[in-house]
Amino acid sequence: MVGIYAKDLNPREATREFFAELFGANLIASALLPARKSGLNQIFPALLSSKDSLDETFPFAPVMPLSTAVQLSKITRFANPTNTVAVLLRPCESRAAVELVKLRQISLDNVLLITRDCPGTVEPETFEEKASDTLPGFSDFTEEQIRPVCRMCEHPTAPVADINIGTFGADGGIILEAKTDKGEEILKHIALDAELSDTSARESALKSEAEKRTAFMEKNxxxxxxxxxxxxxxxxxxxxxxxxxxxxxxxxxxxxxxxxxxxxxxxxxxxxxxxxxxxxxxxxxxxxxxxxxxxxxxxxxxxxxxxxxxxxxxxxxxxxxxxxxxxxxxxxxxxxxxxxxxxxxxxxxxxxxxxxxxxxxxxxx
Ligand code: SF4
Ligand code: SF4
Ligand code: SF4
Structure with missing residues (x-):
């Protein structure tokens, strides 16, 4: 299933709304999301137990101080949570999580793996310099400020997820895509604005992003x-x-x-x-x-x-x-x-x- 969600909201607000629905429908008991450290201009993964703290989360903050895959390993390596935890990962974090599953450092039992498209990130210092009361978004940075590894990242979207949150090719809101049976089951409970029967705009946006990055990668x-x-x-x-x-x-x-x-x-x-x-x-x-x-x-x-x-x-x-x-x-x-x-x-x-x-x-x- 692929559908448009919260088309009147920006991706950050739409993603918060989506997680609020997941909590509201008791589909998840906790969520691991990027959040602002209290009173600071830094973003770190945080584990939330309810929708009440979602205002502190910044799902699309263009900064990655560490890989959340490692934090997911900490949560699941010795024993899985008893109730479902939803974790939001960038494509590289999801790909690292997949490798850690194969290496038996992560177990996905009771984990709802949600990924989101990624245009890239900047160094934490660059992010902090630009931040004030309002945190900067991806478009606040120049191409040269984006980390070189991101500019040549071949994966603007994640290959493995239960649900992916798409922004490439979205015209308002986010594109929710179920990629497993578990994801399909969850999306049945979510109020999509419309199912997306024609995904060509998204495919073309992803293709042109991938081509731009490949060109930079080959040269670099x-x-x-x-x-x-x-x-x-x-x-x-x-x-x-x-x-x-x-x-x-x-x-x-x-x-x-x-x-x-x-x-x-x-x-x-x-x-x-x-x-x-x-x-x-x-x-x-x-x-x-x-x-x-x-x-x-x-x-x-x-x-x-x-x-x-x-x-x-x-x-x-x-x-x-x-x-x-x-x-x-x-x-x-x-x-x-x-x-x-x-x-x-x-x-x-x-x-x-x-x-x-x-x-x-x-x-x-
Ligand atoms: S490459 Fe950098 S981080 Fe790695 S060991 Fe050398 S100085 Fe330390
Ligand atoms: S780029 Fe490769 S070697 Fe460097 S931190 Fe990521 S996975 Fe490890
Ligand atoms: S662009 Fe690629 S490497 Fe950079 S943060 Fe996003 S997924 Fe990771």
């Missing part, structure tokens, strides 16, 4: 590829890296309780440092940052959803999210894997195909 990543070519390029790219691991901490698909790069494997005694220094004459410290990034690419490249949380968290503005986007999209395309595309896709690192890369000389044994 081609330049980046040249820049990081060879070990010298990579060393230069990460020259300012202080090995703080913030990029890993904020990555929604880096989920291990103990990271290999924090393990005893990387704890060395003084004599080892002396030995290395004697051998080389000079030892740059910290000494494992390139290995850390290569290891992380190896570990999560096939689950990377190109959200750019890593880049946003970097204290030295290293374009680590763009680099991971370059590596992960290339690797995923080569292997016909699309992180976050489907809950039923197998986990890449747990799957063995005998007939990969035959064009490179790999042979079945």
């Amino acid at each position: 990543l081609a330049e980046l590829k040249k820049e990081v070519a060879g070990i010298e390029g990579l060393v230069k790219f990460f020259a300012k890296c202080v090995d703080c691991h913030n990029c890993r901490t904020m990555c929604p698909v880096c989920y291990c309780n103990e990271c290999f790069f924090d393990s005893a494997t990387f704890h060395f005694e003084g004599p080892r440092y002396e030995e290395w220094t004697q051998r080389r004459g000079i030892l740059a410290m910290p000494r494992d940052e390139i290995l850390f990034h290569l290891g992380r690419m190896n570990h999560i490249g096939l689950s990377c959803v190109a959200c750019g949380m890593c880049e946003q968290a970097c204290p030295h503005d290293i374009r680590v999210g763009q680099l991971f986007t370059l590596i992960s999209t290339t690797a995923q395309k080569e292997l016909d894997i699309h992180a976050g595309r489907s809950l039923t896709d197998p986990l890449p690192l747990a799957t063995f195909r005998e007939d990969e890369f035959t064009e490179m000389g790999e042979e079945k044994v």
